[in-house]
Amino acid sequence: MEHRQLGRTGLRVSSVGLGTMTWSRDTDDHEAKDQLRDFVEAGGTLVDTSASYADGGAEELLGSLLGDVVARDELVLCTKGGVRRTVDGGVVDASRGTLLDSLDRSLARLRTDRVDLWLVQTPDARTPLEETVSAMRLAVSSGRARYVGLSNHPGWQVARAATLLEPDPGLAAVEAEYSLLQRGVEREVLPACAGLGAGLLAWSPLGRGVLTGKYRRTIPSDSRAASAHLAGFVRPYLTADAAGVVDAVATAAAGLERQPLEVALAWVVGRPGVASALVGARTAAQLRVALGADDLELPDEIVRALDEITAPTLGYPERLDPR
Template sequence: MEQRHLGRTGLRVSRLGLGTMTWSRDTDEHEAAEQLRDFVDAGGTLLDTSASYADGGAEELIGTLLGDVVARDEVVLCTKAGVRRTGSGAVVDGSRGALLTSLDASLARLGTDHVDLFLVQSPDPRTPLDETVSALRLAVTSGRARYVGLANHAGWQVARAATLLEGDTGLAAVEAEYSLLQRGVEREVLPAAAALGVGALAWSPLGRGVLTGKYRRTIPADSRAASPHLAGFVEPYLGRDSAAVVEAVATAADGLERTPLEVALAWLRGRPGVSSAVVGARTAAQLRGSLASEDLELPVELRRALDEVSAPEVGYPERF
């Protein structure tokens, strides 16, 4: 599998990353172990998780697998902080204390003394960005993280954080949702990242599973859209606005004698600035479907057609 530099840093990540949002909840330890083994055997390195996934359960599961299934140094370990669970639900907290406390707890669950990449999962309107960035700087200088970045932040926040970290720690990455069904990051986030040498990690590159084509006719009983805790996550992409894109991907897949999943991943891998597409498979069989896309390069004409059918609306001030 191709290894790409994360922005202008020396850190290299596999162009396909393994997400773990379902681990320890919908994906048990046996499926997770098989996924991790298959992923590393295929040349994958980027393992993406978060303190918020299954309330820390995903990190705990990863901690049991590192060393037994694969060696710690075989993966580029990325975790996120900034969303904590309270009695009244999830709360965004980008304060220095909350981020560093979360990182320490993540390291304990993961059974390691450092992560390769530490991200702030969500912007916190109640905490100054300068304070949030100071936690990222301390994570690196204390040795708890090798590189740092942001997730789900706006373009101006990426630019401001990169400026604040310029000259010492550096901002290595921005992780954002990006697929043929969600191209909003092309307006400001990706241009800012490219200008500042920040690598882009794309989460949900399959449009929350919709680009696999599984929902074209009905909602399978064993799918995320039928799951009590994930149905709301998938629902935004099940409407008419997405249907034309899904059909275009399915038509392209038929013509290439490949699957819609493979076409969607191949399209995203070729987008400028994308260092890695992070897929979150529930089962090992699903992951193998994503790994099968590695040899697919889309013809220029087909790529252009998919660009056109999925083009986001762009107006003032991005286009003047």
């Protein structure tokens, strides 16, 4: 598997990363172990998790596998903080105290003294960005995180945080949804990353599973769309417009004698500015299919066709009329 530089940092990550959102809830310890083993054997290094995944269960499960399936130093561990659990559910909280407490608990669950990359998971409208950034800086200066970044933040916050983090430690990465069904990052986030030297980590490159083609005719009983806690996550892409994109991907895949998910993943991996595409599979068998796309380089004519079908609308102020 190809390894790429994360933005302008010295950190290198595998072009496909392993997502763990389903671990300890939909993915049990046996499947997780098989996933991690297959991922490492394929040359993967970047494993992405979060304190919020299964209320810390994903981190706990990943930590139990370190040293068993793979040595800690052979992985690039990325985790996220900023969603605080309460009796009423998750609450966005990117205050200094909550972030640093969350990081300490993440390290304990992961059974390590540091993570390679630590991200603030989502914007917090109630906490000044300056305070959030101060926690990010302290995480690096204390040795608890080697690099820091943001997740799901708009372009202006990416730019502001990067400015506040200059010159050291700098903003290493931005994690955001990016697929043929969601290209919104191309308006401002990707240009911001390119200008500021941050690498993009693309989550849900398979369009929340829809680009695999599994939902073209029905909703499988064992799929995310049939799950009580994930149906709402998939539903936005079960539309007529999305179906047209899925059909185009399936047509391209048939012509290449590959699977639709391989085409969808290869498209994201090949986009400028993308350091890694994060694949979160429920089973090891599903992950192995995705890892099989590693050798696929899409022909230019297919890339152009998919680009034209799915291109986001750009206008003022992202694109000015030259007149």
